[in-house]
Amino acid sequence: MIERSHLGNVLAHLILIIGVVIICFPVYVAVIGSTHDATTIANGNMPLVPGGHFLENYYRILFEGTKSTTREPVATMLLNSLIMAMMIAVGKIAISLLSAYAIVYFRFRFRMVAFWVIFITLMLPVEVRIYPTYKVIADLHMLDTYTGLTLPLIASATATLLFRQFFMTVPDELVEASKIDGAGPVKFFFDTLLPLSRTTMAALFVILFIYGWNQYLWPILITTRDDMQTIVIGIKKMLAVVDALTEWQLVMATAVLAMLPPVVVVVAMQNLFIKGLTETEK
Amino acid sequence: MASITLRNVDKVYAGGVQAVRNVSLDVADGELVVLVGPSGCGKSTLLRMIAGLESITGGEIRIGERRVNELEPAERDIAMVFQNYALYPHMTVFDNLAYGLRNRGVPRAEIDRRVDEAARLLEIEPFLARKPRALSGGQRQRVAMGRAIVREPQAFLFDEPLSNLDAKLRNQMRIEIRQLQRRLGTTSVYVTHDQLEAMTLADLLVVMNKGEVEQVGPPLDVYERPASVFVAGFIGAPAMNLIEAKAVNGRLTAGSGALDLPAPAGVDTVRVGVRPEHLHFGSADGAGLTLGLTVDAIEPVGAETYLHGHLDGSPRTTLIVRVAGKSLIPPGTRIDTHAAAGDVHLFDIATGKRLPD
Numbered sequence: 001m002i003e004r005s006h007l008g009n010v011l012a013h014l015i016l017i018i019g020v021v022i023i024c025f026p027v028y029v030a031v032i033g034s035t036h037d038a039t040t041i042a043n044g045n046m047p048l049v050p051g052g053h054f055l056e057n058y059y060r061i062l063f064e065g066t067k068s069t070t071r072e073p074v075a076t077m078l079l080n081s082l083i084m085a086m087m088i089a090v091g092k093i094a095i096s097l098l099s100a101y102a103i104v105y106f107r108f109r110f111r112m113v114a115f116w117v118i119f120i121t122l123m124l125p126v127e128v129r130i131y132p133t134y135k136v137i138a139d140l141h142m143l144d145t146y147t148g149l150t151l152p153l154i155a156s157a158t159a160t161l162l163f164r165q166f167f168m169t170v171p172d173e174l175v176e177a178s179k180i181d182g183a184g185p186v187k188f189f190f191d192t193l194l195p196l197s198r199t200t201m202a203a204l205f206v207i208l209f210i211y212g213w214n215q216y217l218w219p220i221l222i223t224t225r226d227d228m229q230t231i232v233i234g235i236k237k238m239l240a241v242v243d244a245l246t247e248w249q250l251v252m253a254t255a256v257l258a259m260l261p262p263v264v265v266v267v268a269m270q271n272l273f274i275k276g277l278t279e280t281e282k
Numbered sequence: 283m284a285s286i287t288l289r290n291v292d293k294v295y296a297g298g299v300q301a302v303r304n305v306s307l308d309v310a311d312g313e314l315v316v317l318v319g320p321s322g323c324g325k326s327t328l329l330r331m332i333a334g335l336e337s338i339t340g341g342e343i344r345i346g347e348r349r350v351n352e353l354e355p356a357e358r359d360i361a362m363v364f365q366n367y368a369l370y371p372h373m374t375v376f377d378n379l380a381y382g383l384r385n386r387g388v389p390r391a392e393i394d395r396r397v398d399e400a401a402r403l404l405e406i407e408p409f410l411a412r413k414p415r416a417l418s419g420g421q422r423q424r425v426a427m428g429r430a431i432v433r434e435p436q437a438f439l440f441d442e443p444l445s446n447l448d449a450k451l452r453n454q455m456r457i458e459i460r461q462l463q464r465r466l467g468t469t470s471v472y473v474t475h476d477q478l479e480a481m482t483l484a485d486l487l488v489v490m491n492k493g494e495v496e497q498v499g500p501p502l503d504v505y506e507r508p509a510s511v512f513v514a515g516f517i518g519a520p521a522m523n524l525i526e527a528k529a530v531n532g533r534l535t536a537g538s539g540a541l542d543l544p545a546p547a548g549v550d551t552v553r554v555g556v557r558p559e560h561l562h563f564g565s566a567d568g569a570g571l572t573l574g575l576t577v578d579a580i581e582p583v584g585a586e587t588y589l590h591g592h593l594d595g596s597p598r599t600t601l602i603v604r605v606a607g608k609s610l611i612p613p614g615t616r617i618d619t620h621a622a623a624g625d626v627h628l629f630d631i632a633t634g635k636r637l638p639d
């Protein structure tokens with residue numbers, strides 16, 4: 001390593017610290033805001049020190065809901081979002097794994113056609129095909145169901161390409177050794193390929209969980225009942241108050257709560273996630 | 283244990299490449315057969331066909347009394363050791379060894395017994411709980427062997443199992459493999475492109491060239507009586523000297539000098555082969571071959587010295603003479619050499635086949 005100058009070190013840290021402050025400040029404001037009562041924020045002075053309503057605000061928002069249009073407590077919304085994000089992440093990983101397995105390890109007619117068809121689904125995200133998709137889901141009576149909420153979002157093999165790339169780096173001899181060891185295609189998949197894909201799956205899970213968690217357009221179309229709402233929509237609805245003050249302290253608390261699960265997922269998966277992006281175990 | 287029989291086996295790959303052509307071979311029960319040949323000659327293809335990893339385009343393969351053409355690799359009851367070992371990276375050494383047995387429904391106690399026994403035999407007991415990643419190349423090689431042994435199969439198939447090891451370890455493992463195979467008495471087919479490995483391991487040596495079998499025989503027979511120019515040039519290091527000679531008045535001549543050999547009846551030109559260690563200084567007295575050459579370079583390798591030179595009157599015919607110990611002959615010296623008649627091989631120029639003695 002080249003000896004770094006002291007000044008360079010200080011400068012580098014300064015820039016990093018400024019970056020951290022810029023990113024963290026709004027989060028800090030939200031956390032602080034969620035500990036005050038309604039009038040403090042409504043006065044127009046955003047406080048920068050914690051207030052005394054922390055427990056009260058969080059209890060109310062989690063279990064009672066706001067006075068405005070969304071009467072559902074946030075706990076329900078959190079649960080809905082969690083189920084949706086999980087189903088999307090797990091579902092996408094599952095179908096991507098399977099389709100990549102088929103494409104890499106099996107010789108069948110129209111193999112490349114199948115690959116390209118899967119690939120093209122990447123170019124048709126939900127937003128593009130939203131009207132026909134809505135019609136299909138409505139005709140299947142899947143409005144206000146978890147299936148209706150997640151199926152169209154699962155149905156694109158985002159990660160197929162990634163898994164295909166990964167599978168192609170797995171030495172052929174491993175498949176052959178498995179064959180000789182008496183492991184058929186299913187056994188090879190579960191005993192060898194899945195464990196080897198562990199880190200790749202973890203990395204994808206983090207990315208897809210956040211993708212699912214942040215969904216906005218599709219859930220807003222497909223859910224009509226309050227108890228099916230996701231938290232992202234909940235926040236939006238809390239802001240649209242017609243005849244009363246927006247309860248900002250509750251909005252802030254909801255925002256903070258909405259941030260937590262993705263953070264937990266990232267932190268919990270951090271080790272695997274980084275391994276998945278940087279190293280391969282072969 | 284079982285014998286392996288190949289009858290007129292052909293392999294044509296999807297692209298139309300004929301990798302193996304009309305190969306017939308009998309491997310007796312308990313025998314170690316080595317397939318040797320240059321890169322791309324179809325050795326691996328042939329081995330993989332025996333293993334069931336490649337389909338068989340034509341002919342028949344039998345293991346024991348069973349025709350195995352249509353059987354899956356697992357049903358053929360063979361075990362294979364791969365060049366890159368192909369250990370399961372996410373499993374411990376123990377699980378690597380046990381996996382094939384578990385898949386076959388071998389009872390737990392029996393698995394433990396066999397793995398322990400193999401681990402003791404190969405001295406890999408201390409590593410049983412480790413992952414392959416945490417092993418050296420030589421240790422991985424042993425684990426790969428262990429995985430084959432625990433299965434107690436009808437046959438072992440080896441595809442260049444030692445080529446990822448350094449020279450010293452390779453020599454050691456070669457000897458161990460030989461001893462192990464003798465001890466277990468398991469029929470084995472071993473692929474290598476290293477002719478030294480082939481010579482030292484084989485009960486039966488199979489020399490392949492361009493998808494076809496050139497010669498089959500015990501290694502020393504192949505060495506002493508190569509059936510073709512190809513085998514003569516491939517087996518033995520340094521390679522056999524090959525000289526194109528003409529028949530003049532019933533005697534052979536090459537370059538500017540007579541070879542002092544009678545020409546075989548009915549041929550105008552012939553290829554004469556003689557091994558570097560069979561050339562001795564001085565001219566022949568009586569029956570034998572005489573070669574005059576000029577030394578161009580000397581190559582001392584310690585216990586012996588190789589003299590590289592060219593034939594009198596034919597600078598493009600290069601020759602090698604093998605001399606025991608050190609040699610003080612300076613480059614540029616002209617020397618006379620001779621070989622006994624029994625050490626001289628004659629090959630047909632056109633077909634490359636050995637002429638009848």
Ligand SMILES: Nc1ncnc2c1ncn2[C@@H]1O[C@H](COP(=O)(O)OP(=O)(O)OP(=O)(O)O)[C@@H](O)[C@H]1O
Binds near residue numbers: 296297299327328
């Ligand atoms: N899957 C394949 N498709 C088409 N041709 C192949 C395939 N595998 C091998 N070949 C060709 O078949 C021939 C024999 O290959 P093979 O791998 O058996 O050679 P080898 O004797 O094992 O060589 P090496 O010593 O380099 O391993 C080669 O010409 C090779 O290019």
Ligand SMILES: [Mg+2]
Binds near residue numbers: 325326327
């Ligand atoms: Mg090969």
